[in-house]
Amino acid sequence: MKFTQEHEEIRRNLKRFIDNEINPHVDEWEAAExxxxxxxxxxxxxxxxxxxxxxxxxxxxxxDYSYAMVMAETLGHIQCGGVPMAIGVQTDMAxxxxxxxxxxxxxxxxxxxxxxGDYVACIGVSEPGAGSDVASIxxxxxxxxxxYVINGAxxxxxxxxxxxxMCLLVNTSxxxxxxxxxxxxxPMDTKGVTKAKKIRKIGMMSSDTGLIHFDDVRVPQRYRIxx
Numbered sequence: 001m002k003f004t005q006e007h008e009e010i011r012r013n014l015k016r017f018i019d020n021e022i023n024p025h026v027d028e029w030e031a032a033e034x035x036x037x038x039x040x041x042x043x044x045x046x047x048x049x050x051x052x053x054x055x056x057x058x059x060x061x062x063x064d065y066s067y068a069m070v071m072a073e074t075l076g077h078i079q080c081g082g083v084p085m086a087i088g089v090q091t092d093m094a095x096x097x098x099x100x101x102x103x104x105x106x107x108x109x110x111x112x113x114x115x116x117g118d119y120v121a122c123i124g125v126s127e128p129g130a131g132s133d134v135a136s137i138x139x140x141x142x143x144x145x146x147x148y149v150i151n152g153a154x155x156x157x158x159x160x161x162x163x164x165x166m167c168l169l170v171n172t173s174x175x176x177x178x179x180x181x182x183x184x185x186x187p188m189d190t191k192g193v194t195k196a197k198k199i200r201k202i203g204m205m206s207s208d209t210g211l212i213h214f215d216d217v218r219v220p221q222r223y224r225i226x227x
Contacts (some may be wrong), residue, residue, distance in 0.1 A: 014074045026079045029206035037162040045117025059115040082207030094121035094167045101226035122163040124154035135177035141170040150217040160210035183225040192217035
């Protein structure tokens with residue numbers, strides 16, 4: 001493919017932002033083992049960088065994935081690994097399913113503020129007893145009236161200690177392991193959500209990584225992404 005003027009403008013703007021707003025602070029953030037995600041994401045949102053491929057109706061730019069590729073390449077200019085990883089979790093892990101399959105109401109509530117950088121998002125898949133073996137996860141959500149009641153734990157979750165909401169993978173039935181799962185948007189300030197532990201790593205130090213417990217966490221069934 002050939003890069004257009006628009007591709008190059010994204011590259012230039014993001015590189016300038018990294019030079020001015022991120023790289024001067026990398027050593028400090030690495031030492032602190034956390035960077036100010038809300039502050040950085042809000043500035044990225046103001047630049048339009050958190051919704052390049054997301055629908056325009058929710059504040060995104062509606063561009064094709066080549067623009068996200070340019071952004072990902074340019075994030076390599078950051079002088080650490082933790083910050084670009086955290087940004088990638090927001091743009092390419094926690095929000096794509098919501099953008100594609102979420103209801104209009106759900107996208108207004110969770111996707112739009114993630115695109116503007118007002119919300120920090122994380123994705124909850126890995127578990128203490130399953131790692132990233134998705135078929136082996138045990139966290140469950142049972143229906144109770146119009147709600148889901150969630151129990152379980154997620155571990156090694158990037159952004160989770162600062163996140164406003166989690167795109168949570170849970171078992172919602174007893175069926176086959178590759179068919180019984182559902183994604184649910186869970187606000188991290190919901191009663192029963194516990195940020196149990198900050199996990200110290202040997203790399204990616206500036207990215208916060210947490211162990212999260214869910215004890216009878218109740219969210220409305222309308223927070224389900226898709227069917």
